[in-house]
Amino acid sequence: MAVKAYVLIEADVGKAGEVVSAVRKLEGVKSADSVTGSFDVIAVIGVASLDGVGSVVKQIHAVGGIDKTTTCIGVKYS
Numbered sequence: 367m368a369v370k371a372y373v374l375i376e377a378d379v380g381k382a383g384e385v386v387s388a389v390r391k392l393e394g395v396k397s398a399d400s401v402t403g404s405f406d407v408i409a410v411i412g413v414a415s416l417d418g419v420g421s422v423v424k425q426i427h428a429v430g431g432i433d434k435t436t437t438c439i440g441v442k443y444s
Contacts, residue, residue: 368412370440371419373426375407381431382406388429394422405436 377385382400389398389409398409411422416439423437 368414369416369419371411371413371423372438372440373409373411373423374405374436374438375409375426375432376404376434377406378431378433385429385431388431389426392422392425394418395426 373389375385375389385407386398386400389395389407394411394413396410396412398407400406401408409426411419413419413422419437419439423435426432426435
């Protein structure tokens, strides 16, 4: 089963660019971009399982300059 998730990241002041650069290098991260609004960065994760999402999110949490994250799992409605 393929799983897609969105990680909404609140970065420390002035650190969004560094966070984007670091997060883009992580395996399982398909994209990461700076955005406007309540969050500073949105990363898209694409992995084989929910356990894989947890593994990538754990790596994201280790990136310096991140204050808080919110993870949203993609769903398909039939």
